Amino acid sequence: MDLEKHVEKILWTEQQIFQRVSELASEITQDFTPQTNAPAIVGVATGAFLFLADLVRKIQLPISVDFIRADSYRSGTVSDGNPRIPFDLKVDVEGKHVILVEDIVDTGSTLSCLIDHIKSKGASSISVCTLLDKPARRKVHFELVGKGKYYCGFECPDYFVVGYGMDFAELYRNLPYIGVLKPEMYS
Numbered sequence: 001m002d003l004e005k006h007v008e009k010i011l012w013t014e015q016q017i018f019q020r021v022s023e024l025a026s027e028i029t030q031d032f033t034p035q036t037n038a039p040a041i042v043g044v045a046t047g048a049f050l051f052l053a054d055l056v057r058k059i060q061l062p063i064s065v066d067f068i069r070a071d072s073y074r075s076g077t078v079s080d081g082n083p084r085i086p087f088d089l090k091v092d093v094e095g096k097h098v099i100l101v102e103d104i105v106d107t108g109s110t111l112s113c114l115i116d117h118i119k120s121k122g123a124s125s126i127s128v129c130t131l132l133d134k135p136a137r138r139k140v141h142f143e144l145v146g147k148g149k150y151y152c153g154f155e156c157p158d159y160f161v162v163g164y165g166m167d168f169a170e171l172y173r174n175l176p177y178i179g180v181l182k183p184e185m186y187s
């Protein structure tokens, strides 16, 4: 079956994503080059796996890379607003600069929970690098830690999007672009 037939429209092509990820990696490289300790890059599983893989290969610093998981979507397209952390860091982040890498910030509850969690481990700063941000849907305010910065790839309109790591009911993460599914695919 042709996967493209499931997609109503493409919002960002592979080429646009490639270009923007390169820009974000350059910004991070520049911002953290003066620091004595290179940052720990923490991908939020599963949605950030492709973004993380592409981003870290373009960062020109001796970074560490780890994953953390926060589950709030039981199924479908609506968050239950109460993330849990079933999979924690392996890297010790005490006294380190952490950059949390997210696929998309929606209500903000996942990031707020993860920032509190990593702060409690003694990180000296916490930055966020998200590929997409849906500001129209923000419900939970989160604060960066120390001199943490906020990096964002694209502002996302209020659609439920899939591809480049993002899923609907655990499917479509493997699309190389970001798009919106045909309405019948969500039912």
Ligand code: IMP
Pocket: 044, 047, 072, 073, 079, 102, 103, 104, 105, 106, 107, 108, 109, 110, 111, 159, 160, 161, 162, 166, 167, 168
């Ligand atoms: P938040 O806690 O509401 O900010 O949700 C953040 C998480 O929800 C993201 O890391 C995604 O895994 C998921 N999410 C939010 N919006 C979308 C979407 O449009 N498509 C796919 N996943 C989404």
